Amino acid sequence: MIRDNFSKILREAMSEDSWLISEDQYDAKKNLQFESLFALSNGYMGIRGVQEEGNHPSLPYVYINGIFDKSETFMRELVTLPNWSELKFYVEKQLLSVERCEILEYRRALDLKTATLYKHVLLRDESGRESLIESVRFLSRENVHRMGMKVYFTPLNYDGILEIESSINGSILNFCDAPRFKVKHSVVTENSAKEDNIYLEVETRDDLLHIGTGASLHAYENGEEVLRNRRCSAFGEVALEFADCKVKEGKTVEILKYVSVFTEKDCERAAIRPSVFKELESFRDRGFTEEHRAHKKVYDTMWKRANVRIKGDFELDRAVRFNIFHLMSTASEYDDRVNVGAKLLSGEEYGGHAFWDTELFMLPFFSFVFPEKAKRLECYRYRLLDAARKNARKNGYQGAQYPWESADDGTEQCPDWTIEPDGSCYRCYVAKYEHHVTAAVMYGAYKYAETTGDTDFLYKEAAEIFVETARFWASRVLYNETLKLYEIREVTGPDEWHEPVNNNVYTNYLVKWCLRFVSSLITEMKDSREAEYRSLCEKLHFMEEEAETWKEISDKIYIPKKEGTKIFEQFEGYFDLYEVLIEKYDKNDWPIRPEILKTMSVTETQLIKQADVVMLMHLLGQEFDEETIRENYNYYEKRTLHGSSLSPSIYAIMGLKIGDSSKAYRYLRRAALLDLWNIQGNTREGIHAANTGGVWQTVVFGFAGLSLDENGELHLQPHMPKEWEELQFSIMHRGEATEITIKGDNSYTIRKREANEV
Amino acid sequence: MIRDNFSKILREAMSEDSWLISEDQYDAKKNLQFESLFALSNGYMGIRGVQEEGNHPSLPYVYINGIFDKSETFMRELVTLPNWSELKFYVEKQLLSVERCEILEYRRALDLKTATLYKHVLLRDESGRESLIESVRFLSRENVHRMGMKVYFTPLNYDGILEIESSINGSILNFCDAPRFKVKHSVVTENSAKEDNIYLEVETRDDLLHIGTGASLHAYENGEEVLRNRRCSAFGEVALEFADCKVKEGKTVEILKYVSVFTEKDCERAAIRPSVFKELESFRDRGFTEEHRAHKKVYDTMWKRANVRIKGDFELDRAVRFNIFHLMSTASEYDDRVNVGAKLLSGEEYGGHAFWDTELFMLPFFSFVFPEKAKRLECYRYRLLDAARKNARKNGYQGAQYPWESADDGTEQCPDWTIEPDGSCYRCYVAKYEHHVTAAVMYGAYKYAETTGDTDFLYKEAAEIFVETARFWASRVLYNETLKLYEIREVTGPDEWHEPVNNNVYTNYLVKWCLRFVSSLITEMKDSREAEYRSLCEKLHFMEEEAETWKEISDKIYIPKKEGTKIFEQFEGYFDLYEVLIEKYDKNDWPIRPEILKTMSVTETQLIKQADVVMLMHLLGQEFDEETIRENYNYYEKRTLHGSSLSPSIYAIMGLKIGDSSKAYRYLRRAALLDLWNIQGNTREGIHAANTGGVWQTVVFGFAGLSLDENGELHLQPHMPKEWEELQFSIMHRGEATEITIKGDNSYTIRKREANEV
Structure with missing residues (x-):
């Protein structure tokens, strides 16, 4: 005790x-x-x-x-x-x-x-x-x-x-x-x-x-x-x-x-x-x-919403709670001038900046559990839309380009130069090439609205973000006359060990989806949200032809794939790289860097830092059939070194989706204990914020298999690991606190809480 | 090595x-x-x-x-x-x-x-x-x-x-x-x-x-x-x-x-x-x-003057050198705005203030070895004569009263209040009662002039100090009609464990000597230093009657003594205190506090903090016959706990004067190793400055038995301890660097150094 x-x-x-x-x-x-x-x-x-x-x-x-x-x-x-x-x-x-x-x-x-x-x-x-x-x-x-x-x-x-x-x-x-x-x-x-x-x-x-x-x-x-x-x-x-x-x-x-x-x-x-x-x-x-x-008392109320209980697995139960604790404690419920930094407020690494981590790792938790905090995060991005416009202009693009690292004023805070331990400066290309954050912001705004049903935000602030980010992508793509396809060249995907590359599938596909979504939303608004549509057109000088262009780009964007398979090629030329597979794991179940890396640069190999193609499938699961997901998961899982804490939780969720539950459990443990056990050795620099959100997602989207269908109905497809007797957590669903209890045999109950319980 | x-x-x-x-x-x-x-x-x-x-x-x-x-x-x-x-x-x-x-x-x-x-x-x-x-x-x-x-x-x-x-x-x-x-x-x-x-x-x-x-x-x-x-x-x-x-x-x-x-x-x-x-x-x-x-090179020159070499006694040889090092390093040869603090510049205890320590413990070293530094110390006191006048006025006296603790401006810096470890303030009476520093400043100025032959200073600046301090004492004494004697009541002598007392022998006798000396100096100046005399009279509004009064006070000041013996009574009533003798010594040869002090306040006993009567005999040896010195030394030595680092060296010198050489050697070791061995446990607070001077005096005045007669002739009466093969040191005598070498058998040579040796 x-x-x-x-x-x-x-x-x-x-x-x-x-x-x-x-x-x-x-x-x-x-x-x-x-x-x-x-x-x-x-x-x-x-x-x-x-x-x-x-x-x-x-x-x-x-x-x-x-x-x-x-x-x-x-x-x-x-x-x-x-x-x-x-x-x-x-x-x-x-x-x-x-x-x-x-x-x-x-x-x-x-x-x-x-x-x-x-x-x-x-x-x-x-x-x-x-x-x-x-x-x-x-x-x-x-x-x-x-x-x-x-x-x-x-x-x-x-x-x-x-x-x-x-x-x-x-x-x-x-x-x-x-x-x-x-x-x-x-x-x-x-x-x-x-x-x-x-x-x-x-x-x-x-x-x-x-x-x-x-x-x-x-x-x-x-x-x-x-x-x-x-x-x-x-x-x-x-x-x-x-x-x-x-x-x-x-x-x-x-x-x-x-x-x-x-x-x-x-x-x-x-x-x-x-x-x-x-x-x-x-x-x-x-x-x-x-x-x-x-x-x-305030915390009591917060936990009534946020607690996740895992019976039969004491260590993981507490570890998951630990991650939720830090995530929910840090976000503000009233201040839209602040986001959640990559190390929360617990350390100085990454300067307290917000990354795509917010939208893709943390926001789902907030949208489902603390929608009022999620709203603040969305308002933060909307407040900085103008800065994103300036950022696009500065880089020679149109619309709005969100900065890779965002502090308070929305300017790019990812440094162009960093200092090596020996004092020499070296050029850092992340801000220059890693553009997918702008897609993440757009995707996040959409997901927030979808989860919370905040249509007011969707058709007003979010719509502005959508149009402006769509404009950015339209100016970012290049038309390849030979292929008759749109390309995104010189770009970095989530896997930062290969930078820059041409036609990163993750980026290209997200852009494809974004442009398609925005053009259809525009159409929908024109049809059924006239006032908001007019306001949007006026405010952003939007013209219908723009949406047509976006549709065309979406249809014709290049998505590299292995011929005759369902395996996406992470980027053009990836398959030509030296093939290395991960075979050994350390005591924390973390992949051991293959020996070959002592003599060969990782950029020359197929080894990747983190979920990239698999991340895409996590975000846009509905776009891919199960076989595609399985094949890509199997292919990339063996090549991912999880050099980022943003990786294991995604593999866990996707593994469960295709029935690989043993690995998922190991991934969840790794993620949940990442800081408690100092698995990456850098917990001294602060708590891994994205990972805390990833842990929650793994439990809720992975093991509980929670999803909302297009009508906003709640679906569960539990994959309870053998170690768990019962899993219980709550979400806000259609404005109501909803408690979900899943038994070891995957049977579950969904219960709307009474007002006095919340 | x-x-x-x-x-x-x-x-x-x-x-x-x-x-x-x-x-x-x-x-x-x-x-x-x-x-x-x-x-x-x-x-x-x-x-x-x-x-x-x-x-x-x-x-x-x-x-x-x-x-x-x-x-x-x-x-x-x-x-x-x-x-x-x-x-x-x-x-x-x-x-x-x-x-x-x-x-x-x-x-x-x-x-x-x-x-x-x-x-x-x-x-x-x-x-x-x-x-x-x-x-x-x-x-x-x-x-x-x-x-x-x-x-x-x-x-x-x-x-x-x-x-x-x-x-x-x-x-x-x-x-x-x-x-x-x-x-x-x-x-x-x-x-x-x-x-x-x-x-x-x-x-x-x-x-x-x-x-x-x-x-x-x-x-x-x-x-x-x-x-x-x-x-x-x-x-x-x-x-x-x-x-x-x-x-x-x-x-x-x-x-x-x-x-x-x-x-x-x-x-x-x-x-x-x-x-x-x-x-x-x-x-x-x-x-x-x-x-x-x-x-x-500068240090080389300094050491040519200051080094003391004791052959055959490595540890003491080095320890004596250590003390001289700190003392000579700290004093300034050019700045008469500064003195030498009780902890030199090596610690903060006593606030860096100058005490009587300067005149009675350190000044002899400087007068004999670095007369230019001694001069700076004298000029410091002269520069602050006016502040001493203000101090006397403030306390209701005439003339000049030097502060017990002196910093830069000559005001009294001995606090009236101090803080106990438990945070309670308590009244500190040192500045109020301990007046003998004013006699020490006068005595120091005289000794400086005597040693260095700086008659210019003697008849000008020193004479002013003499007159003003004499005026102070004349206003300080009280005439006792019953005894037909002058008294100094409510005073503290060097032994601060009894404060205040009436008629402290040390203070009374020093005053006796001071007033006598000043009146005779005035007579001498009037006779043979007319210009200086006139200037003095003018500047200080001095009138001859003053000197007559001083003479009278000097003749009639009360000096308590044990009837039928040569033993002075440290102060009135001292002999009535509870008699305690020191019998045990610790491993550092330091007296162990008698058990009785656990139940009785030291003020109720005859135990004293430091040389008091014996200090007087050290300063004014010529005033007392050898028997008097011996009896008083023997009496007080057994009652002195050396609660101050100003004590052992004085007992060593006086012991040697009366032939007690074994104890003197122990005292010298205690003094020389005081800080090196942290004998008092407070070396952390800084080097004991007075003690460093006391060490030098013990060697030179004690073991070498050096003195100047009234004509300024150098005399030696060595008492070489059996441990020493040879003692060598130098002094400036009549402007010439003079090297003294004493052999184990007490035979010695005095050699004037050549100019190129210095």
């Missing part, structure tokens, strides 16, 4: 083990991994699971979604903000930390059910004093500007004076552990200390956007405030509150740190400071416990 | 073992002690012996003598300045430091002869890479604004890319390891990074005094500059220069960090920055090695 270590009061507050992710012993080598795993987000802010007292190594990052800065780097990246989690305890100048003391007991646990991080450490310092330190941390989901920590401090074998330091540390850097890449995206503009609180305001360097953080410290014993000698100091970039209190053997002192953050995106600059202090006051007035209770 | 670890190039540069203090293995618990031991100072600046790559614990302090600030603390204290010693090496993001790597070889050595800190570490990082890092650090004594480090970096078993971070860190705090006392005395006003250098300017908070630090990084392999990808960044309070270079197995790269510092005390504010860069340029042009050579 994970909770066993914790003292009674925390044990009672914590959820059951199937909701707890725990770190059972302190191992500095795993610090960064657990910082990612234990990251908390309330949709507004994210903080990695750093230790309050500081340790090494650590990437002590706090992010607010949507706060980006470029400065001297290659791209606008998520700005790490002042770290408000610092809370240090000293007795006679000795820092009570896992690094400086002997650790007698240690456990941290992330409670998925309540989005709360619990900690239990029993430390023995150099003087033999034993201190029990237990803490609770949460970022309120009810009031997103409130963050707090509560520490139960108990001296076990001594009386003494506890010295407490609470700080807001503005001396933060992005890439702080990478000497070559360290960068400071903010400048401290105010560091002020009042009698009983500290406040630090920073300004981003490019946009001069202000972010204010305030905190105040309190401590109680038996309900009495016990802090003495409080002193708030402004130490350069650090705002520090010091206080002490007497502690007695066996008596617990409760120490509270209330935090509040506002930015210039939340209010006027002049209002930041007052907002922070007003919020701090309200937070204190309400009290930590009451706020925590309200926060837990 | 200490040098054995070092590679050939360093080994050849280093001095013999009798000049080397070494740290043979890394033990974090000893970090702070070695930071103090390995502190370097060039008279202008001091830096603790911190590790370039940072480690824990550490007090990474850089000081410039004379830069003080109070802010919210109780006193003006030495301001810790931006740390320019940071120089970190990474390979593939792994910090090569003693904390993060396996230590295969480790040694640091302070070369006393050349004031150079050498380091040799062989580290194995997590990836098994072995790196040899050897470094050289010095603060140029020829050009005090130049500080530098040179590192020889050799990868032993790999090729790779070495990433280098050189910084100037302004995020420094005083008392940085004491949560309750942390304070920031400076604010960063400029952090600028150019292409190949970094610059940080700070401002002290009270006086808005600016201090600029600049640095630049270079690296060479076989004479070729090898740095690439140089990037200078201003990261908040940290100025950081990054660069990398390729390193090859077995090939050594030399990395250089040139540093320069100027302050607003050196030049106009606007000139600080240009001065730093001009100096950096000249430093680079001259080269590290050439500057180091010039620096070593």
